[in-house]
Amino acid sequence: MFSGKVFGAVAGAAVLALSATGAFAQAKDKIKVGFIYVGPVGDFGWSHQHDQGRQAIEKAFPGKVTTTFVESVPEADSERAIEQLARTGHDLIFTTSFGFMEPTLKVAKKYPNIKFEHATGFKRAPNLSTYAAKFHEGRYITGVIAGKMTKSNTIGYVGAFPIPEVIAGINAFYLGAKSVNPDVKIKIVFANTWFDPAKEGDAAKALLDQGVDMLAQHTDSPAPIQAAEARGKFGFGQASDMERFAPKAQLTAITDNWDDYYVARAKAVLDGTWKSEDTWGGIDAHMVVMTPYKNMPDDVKKLAEETEAAIKTHKLNPFKCPVIGQDGKEIECKGNGALSDEQVLGMNFYVKGIEDKIPQ
Known part of the structure; x- marks a missing residue:
């Protein structure tokens, strides 16, 4: 939300x-x-x-x-x-x-x-x-995991609505993946609902049909991660720990x-x-909490833990400048070496490398 x-x-x-x-x-x-x-x-x-x-x-x-x-x-x-x-x-x-x-x-x-x-x-x-x-802090971490673990170099994201919070999460997820895998691509489908398991599941299946093998979500039901598990793919829990619904697929969950x-x-x-x-x-204030990292190689788990620690201690900011927009132009940096809080909270653009367009 x-x-x-x-x-x-x-x-x-x-x-x-x-x-x-x-x-x-x-x-x-x-x-x-x-x-x-x-x-x-x-x-x-x-x-x-x-x-x-x-x-x-x-x-x-x-x-x-x-x-x-x-x-x-x-x-x-x-x-x-x-x-x-x-x-x-x-x-x-x-x-x-x-x-x-x-x-x-x-x-x-x-x-x-x-x-x-x-x-x-x-x-x-x-x-x-x-x-x-x-929430974008946790999404950057999941992006790092997805970037390291994808075999198809194609990761997917089920969004609710194209509002700034969701857009910021997509960007952070992609930037995290891109930081460890320069060849990664992201595909995005909006379910146009916060909670509708059928629509969320359909959005997830559409992405899986396009070859994604890592699936993130910013919707509220476990349907997307369940769809990932049904296809033998991996995903991330959203808002709460969804391991009970997809124990083989959940790599971690961003819990509120x-x-x-x-x-x-x-x-x-x-x-x-x-x-x-x-x-x-954020993570430093314990408002964003990552569940244990599972179903992944030890080196990926170690990298996820190190990324989380760096964000918690402010050594890493997901939107560290320069941030390049989808049009190739550098976004004005209004924070202290990173985009300002106001820029993140009002984010209405995709970063360079994302090929999808934000729905109007």
Whole structure:
């Protein structure tokens, strides 16, 4: 979900947090926290991981926090669900898909005394925070693995929608593969859904039919990696550990850890210290977690571990400059030796070497 973080003492990790003017807050003895999910909690991917974070809140504050959730909410119809939570006594509401951004902002303006948090968005208000994770860091690592292990030199990627978070992930995956295999090619199919196992599976099969032997995904169900296993190919879990669905195919999974963030934000409402912020944490902040590297040669595992360590310690940035666009022109480098956070969060181009075109 775009799709794509303040832990404080709870996580004890370095996290990028950009503060905005906070809404007036008072300490509370008890609070009610609500969640809006774009998919079912049983997707074993994106929504499942957010729900793990919801459960972490309940475990952290027994008797002080009650939580509710609404699952499988279409982005186009999300305002009604968000408003319903606002009207039913919730103190803090998390909306967890990019397409929920405008509806969340609209409802937040109507209820200034309620705290709202939107995952992967960029619009804030005094009572509305934003948060996301640097998923592209994990995708660079999976790209390195795919580049080393492919025998056909053709790797595949199932995307949900051509939004910046997904585009950045595709670019990072390809750049990781290209860093170890100059001959690698990537093929991309968009499923145009976050969660639809049939469509995701069809997209994966279309890629496999084109000769890919490494399959990454930015959709929410295990269908793509299951399709890879059925063909004797390899893939990567998305958002949560999908090894149970494809034990022979999964090389690793990029898992989202929301637990610490959700616990910290609920605590802030209880303490009366909540304020509107933007948080974007990666591997170093333990918001992006790689599952154990399996089904690969020892030298590839070692390289994956070294790449992860380099990203964690900021010795490696997936978008280190120069970054060359698909048109062969160098992208202006607005960060410190790498593309800036704003450039990554708003990425709307493919890098050089990707032959597919971004759907309009």
